[in-house]
Amino acid sequence: MQKVIIEGPVTLKGEVNISGSKNASLPIMISTALSKGSCLISNVPNLRDTRFLVSILQDLGCKVDFQKNIFAVHNSSIKKKSADYEYVRQMRASIVLLGPVIARYPKFKIALPGGCSIGTRGIDLHLEALKLMGVKISIRGGYVIAERKNKQLNAINHKFPKISVGATQNILMAATLANGKTVLKNCAIEPEVIDLINFLNSCGAKISIKNRIITILGVTELELQNHEVIPDRVEAGSYILAVMATKGKVILKDFEPTHLEFPLNIYQSMGLKIKKVSNRSYELSCRNLKTIKKINTREYPGYPTDLQAQIIATLLKTGIKSRVTENIFENRFIHIPELRRFGADLKLKDKTVEIQKVSELYGAEVMATDIRASFSLIIAAMMAKGTTTIDRIYHLDRGYEDFDLKLKKCGVNIKRKK
Ligand code: UD1
Numbered sequence: 001m002q003k004v005i006i007e008g009p010v011t012l013k014g015e016v017n018i019s020g021s022k023n024a025s026l027p028i029m030i031s032t033a034l035s036k037g038s039c040l041i042s043n044v045p046n047l048r049d050t051r052f053l054v055s056i057l058q059d060l061g062c063k064v065d066f067q068k069n070i071f072a073v074h075n076s077s078i079k080k081k082s083a084d085y086e087y088v089r090q091m092r093a094s095i096v097l098l099g100p101v102i103a104r105y106p107k108f109k110i111a112l113p114g115g116c117s118i119g120t121r122g123i124d125l126h127l128e129a130l131k132l133m134g135v136k137i138s139i140r141g142g143y144v145i146a147e148r149k150n151k152q153l154n155a156i157n158h159k160f161p162k163i164s165v166g167a168t169q170n171i172l173m174a175a176t177l178a179n180g181k182t183v184l185k186n187c188a189i190e191p192e193v194i195d196l197i198n199f200l201n202s203c204g205a206k207i208s209i210k211n212r213i214i215t216i217l218g219v220t221e222l223e224l225q226n227h228e229v230i231p232d233r234v235e236a237g238s239y240i241l242a243v244m245a246t247k248g249k250v251i252l253k254d255f256e257p258t259h260l261e262f263p264l265n266i267y268q269s270m271g272l273k274i275k276k277v278s279n280r281s282y283e284l285s286c287r288n289l290k291t292i293k294k295i296n297t298r299e300y301p302g303y304p305t306d307l308q309a310q311i312i313a314t315l316l317k318t319g320i321k322s323r324v325t326e327n328i329f330e331n332r333f334i335h336i337p338e339l340r341r342f343g344a345d346l347k348l349k350d351k352t353v354e355i356q357k358v359s360e361l362y363g364a365e366v367m368a369t370d371i372r373a374s375f376s377l378i379i380a381a382m383m384a385k386g387t388t389t390i391d392r393i394y395h396l397d398r399g400y401e402d403f404d405l406k407l408k409k410c411g412v413n414i415k416r417k418k
Contacts, residue, residue: 015253044066102153129167156175181215204221338367
């Protein structure tokens with residue numbers, strides 16, 4: 001398994017080009033299964049997950065390819081009506097295929113995604129809403145077998161019992177081809193959901209959004225259009241926290257600060273300075289990092305769970321009884337034992353971590369555990385004295401395009417090793 005070796009401490013200085021958003025690309029790529037036709041989706045990051053989704057779609061018979069950050073759809077007809085375990089178990093987001101495919105075809109079978117390292121992550125919200133839309137769901141042999149009872153899916157008036165990004169995307173895609181007006185309440189409104197809606201509307205869908213209510217007027221057909229994916233706000237947030245942790249100065253290119261408003265306010269209160277350099281280019285710097293008392297992860301527009309591990313790492317030498325509470329996933333703290341290997345003083349109780357600053361961190365041998373947690377190890381390695389080896393970096397390759405090259409360009413002594 002590949003590893004990276006980082007020599008610390010280091011101050012991050014230079015320029016980082018922010019890639020297209022992974023979490024926006026995946027559902028947009030999937031949504032092309034709603035329609036025949038062709039289109040080009042640009043600014044798609046070249047990551048393990050996006051490449052993997054291309055293989056899933058190709059395995060289903062879609063004529064698609066992916067080169068130089070462009071996902072090209074030549075014909076998205078699905079020939080094989082089963083997404084196999086071998087694929088789905090490696091990428092949970094593939095469950096979002098179910099809604100659009102069953103909206104277009106009468107039957108589809110998809111492997112149950114199962115749990116993952118950050119929690120049980122059920123799919124009940126997806127399945128319950130599809131049942132209401134007239135889909136017969138049975139679970140057999142580890143597969144969800146979905147059969148549409150009518151010619152079209154039924155439009156529904158539905159309130160999600162819990163806010164879910166994936167369920168919102170899945171059901172809103174299904175509803176674009178449903179029979180009538182669907183109203184979905186308590187929806188996720190992350191920028192990635194909005195990007196999907198913008199893409200679908202450009203293809204002829206009739207979707208509107210007000211607060212957490214999404215209204216979809218079903219249409220019989222969509223016509224695929226070209227689309228440019230929004231910049232990755234989680235990647236940007238991760239590099240910003242690395243700037244803060246190392247008291248660095250970096251120009252972020254292709255950065256959209258409005259997608260990170262809430263966390264940026266927090267980071268500014270901790271000493272981050274932001275200066276607009278040109279359109280979509282911002283200089284981020286931090287001379288004095290200040291502590292913060294409390295951070296709670298929440299659905300957008302709140303503090304993102306995907307930046308929780310990175311803020312904990314950033315606070316390791318500054319936090320004074322700083323408390324970070326995880327409210328989205330029940331088990332998203334597997335980075336805590338890894339961060340302790342650097343000498344961090346972290347107390348974990350229920351869903352809250354308390355960080356008490358230490359005067360020094362020391363390089364260590366650690367293991368990447370999930371995409372975002374892995375970047376927290378990079379931040380800690382850059383703050384620590386000596387050599388850090390991070391094993392299992394395929395997690396980083398799932399979410400951070402060219403992370404080693406981008407860090408190297410900012411002065412980090414980082415090497416990839418087989
Ligand atoms: C997406 C993001 C992920 C991010 C997460 C929360 C993608 C590819 N992934 O994941 O990076 O961390 O949103 O912002 O976009 N839940 C249920 N039942 C369901 C569905 C979800 O109980 O049917 C629970 C989950 O276990 C979790 C919470 O709802 O506790 C939120 O999960 P959800 O928003 O669905 O996350 P994902 O869409 O999987």
